[in-house]
Amino acid sequence: MPDLRFSVDAIKVASSAAIPTLLFKLGIENSTPEERIHSILLRCQVQIQVARRSYTAEEKENLYELFDRTERWGKTLKSLAWTQVTLVVPGFEKDTVADLQVPCSFDFNVAGTKYFHALAGGEVPLSLLFTGTVFYLSDDGPLQVAQIPWDKEAECRFPVSIWGELMEVYYPNGVWLCLRNDVFDRINEFKVRNGLSSFDAALEKMAEAAEEGTTVGEGVKR
Numbered sequence: 001m002p003d004l005r006f007s008v009d010a011i012k013v014a015s016s017a018a019i020p021t022l023l024f025k026l027g028i029e030n031s032t033p034e035e036r037i038h039s040i041l042l043r044c045q046v047q048i049q050v051a052r053r054s055y056t057a058e059e060k061e062n063l064y065e066l067f068d069r070t071e072r073w074g075k076t077l078k079s080l081a082w083t084q085v086t087l088v089v090p091g092f093e094k095d096t097v098a099d100l101q102v103p104c105s106f107d108f109n110v111a112g113t114k115y116f117h118a119l120a121g122g123e124v125p126l127s128l129l130f131t132g133t134v135f136y137l138s139d140d141g142p143l144q145v146a147q148i149p150w151d152k153e154a155e156c157r158f159p160v161s162i163w164g165e166l167m168e169v170y171y172p173n174g175v176w177l178c179l180r181n182d183v184f185d186r187i188n189e190f191k192v193r194n195g196l197s198s199f200d201a202a203l204e205k206m207a208e209a210a211e212e213g214t215t216v217g218e219g220v221k222r
Contacts, residue, residue: 001032001035001136001144001146002030002031002032002035002037002134002136002146003030003031003032004028004029004030004031004040004130004134004148004152005028005029005030005031005152006026006027006028006029006128006130006152006153006154007026007027007029007154007156008024008025008026008027008126008128008154008155008156009025009026009027009097010024010025011023011024011025011156011158011159011162012025012162013162013165013166013169014101015169017101017103019103019104019170020103020104020105020106020166020167020169020170020171021101021102021103021104021166022101022102022104022162022166023099023100023101023102024099024100024101024102024128024156025097025099025100026087026097026098026099026100026128026154027095027096027097028040028089028092028095028096028097028098029094029095030092030093030094030095033093033094034138034139035136035137035138036091036092036093036136036137036138037089037091037092037093037096037134037135037136038091038135038136038137038143039088039089039090039091039134039135040087040088040089040132040133040134040135040148041086041088041132041133041134041135042086042087042088042089042098042130042131042132042148043084043085043086043087043130043131043132044084044085044086044087044100044128044129044130045081045083045084045128045129046081046082046083046084046085046102046126046127046128046129047079047080047081047082047126047127047128047129048079048080048081048082048112048115048124048125048126049079049124049125049126049127049155050067050077050078050079050080050115050124051077051078051079052125053122053123053124053125055119056120058120059118059119059120062117062118062119063115063118065114066080066111066114066115066118079127080111080112080115082112082126083102083103083104083112085100085101085102085103086132087099087100087101104163104166106167106170106171107177107178108177108178109178116160116163119160119163120160121160121161122159122160123157123158123159123160124157124158124160125155125156125157125158126155126156126157126158127153127154127155128153128154128155128156129150129152129153130148130150130152130153130154131147131148131149131150131152132147132148133145133146133147133148134146134147134148187199187202187203187206188202190202190205190206
């Protein structure tokens, strides 16, 4: 049975994808080269190892929603499951490099998005856990099948700057916010009622009213 080893050789932004996507250059080595790999149906779970890096005071404040007060971080600072992806790897003999495409959400209801948005810079430790099915040939025999155990993994450090680059490519000078239909309707009604030209202006006006402790819409000229 093939003994596969995985590594992450590079991470970059996939600029031509339909949705925000990171491209992990995944190195795969078969330590039993006499068994030729026909193909691999690979499943990968990406985890953020949040406890393996330090945080500035500002970052700690930004992470309150995810991990609560810093004095509780001993209990709350747990690994975050970022995403799961599937990849079909073509055949090879000794080693190969495959493109693992990792779609990224900019939805602020998603923990991974909140986490990366809270960071000012530096690197984030990631763990990639692998499983799946490997199809292989040995000594000109028939095609054989084996399962890849979950103990196969790779670790890497992900620069926060790449996350910023990714979001700037797909959402230049903006963020993506998912709202319930009824909440959107209320904001849209407020925008129209007060003669505002954009949702940015509507949310700014609502935020100003909240800061001043006034009722939204008071004193607004039509």
